[in-house]
Amino acid sequence: MSKLLKYDGYNYLRQRLVLATLSGKPVRIEKIRSDDENPGLRDFEIKFLNLLEKITNGSVIEISFTGTSILYRPGAIEGGRIEHDCGTDRSISYFLEPMIALAPFSKKPFVLILQGITTDHIDPSVDIIRTVLLPQLKRFGVDSNLELKITKRGAPPLGGGEIVFSCAPIRQLKPVQFIDEGRIKRVRGIAYCTRVSPQTANRLVESARSLLNRYIPDIYIYTDVYKGAESGKSPGFALSLVAESNTDVLISAEKAAEPGQTPEDVGKMASKLLLNEIRKGGCADTTSQWLNLLLMVLAPEDVGKIRIGELSAFTIQYLRDIKTFFGVSFKIQPDTSNDTILMTCMGVGYVNQNKKTT
CATH class of the missing domain: 3.65.10.20 (RNA 3'-terminal phosphate cyclase domain)
Known part of the structure; x- marks a missing residue:
């Protein structure tokens, strides 16, 4: 039996359950909002546990009567x-x-x-x-x-x-060394709107371009207007942008409309967020840091290396959890020439035992 890992609090719940599933280690998470007026797991967290149960075979999930603690014994990913x-x-x-x-x-x-x-x-x-x-x-x-x-x-x-x-x-995965961030060559995006005037998508594009065109000429933002049954049940609009470099680095940012915001506000905010992400540099943006680091750990027993802009608080905790579940530490090396960080680790050589070799 593997040793039971223990954690407190509802933060980082998903990543711990995922790491437990991949490493096969059971985990107990306690004190989930225990001091809250409404203690225990939220609806969406229970739905996430249900989904984990559906995609695995033989997992055991025990939730305490108050919902403030869970025990998860992972099964095989089915x-x-x-x-x-x-x-x-x-x-x-x-x-x-x-x-x-x-x-x-x-x-x-x-x-x-x-x-x-x-x-x-x-x-x-x-x-x-x-x-x-x-x-x-x-x-x-x-x-x-x-x-x-x-x-x-x-x-x-x-x-x-x-x-x-x-x-x-x-x-099995392939080992990756990805440290050349290159230069941004183009920006692509999707402006979508549902149950609002189709003109909204064009206004999103215009406002984003007004800012981004000063930075780069090659911008194409696709407008995605949904009508009828495909447009869901509520009005809304959002803009997601991706900057691509000549070494295939993808840097993303996005903004969804909140009550009272015009398409112009959303377009400008998304553009500023994108420029801010580009400024940080690196070969993985804030959204995809965790995935790259996790896959590097699971890769074959070889050295994996990636350059990132700055570590988000979420990623820092993720690195701690990876160390607990897989025993892998990263070498973190600041590169002062462009204020980025080089992350290096040795893969654990994770093999999918479910898949037969062909």
């Missing part, structure tokens, strides 16, 4: 075709992000159909996952049948969106 309603407390991405890390190591090809909100202002949108996180997986050798389709858009509060994520399992 995969297959799974439908799941994510509710409307958090967006689909809250559920999808961890699945991207688990899907390559499943037994059967993953076909995951998730329903709910496609873009909100808490989690990365499904667009960013499709345009930024999936290409990172390809770099590590996960490329067969990897795709994300947005079949319906759903804005908060009522959602009504739907996505289909598919990924074929692999036996």
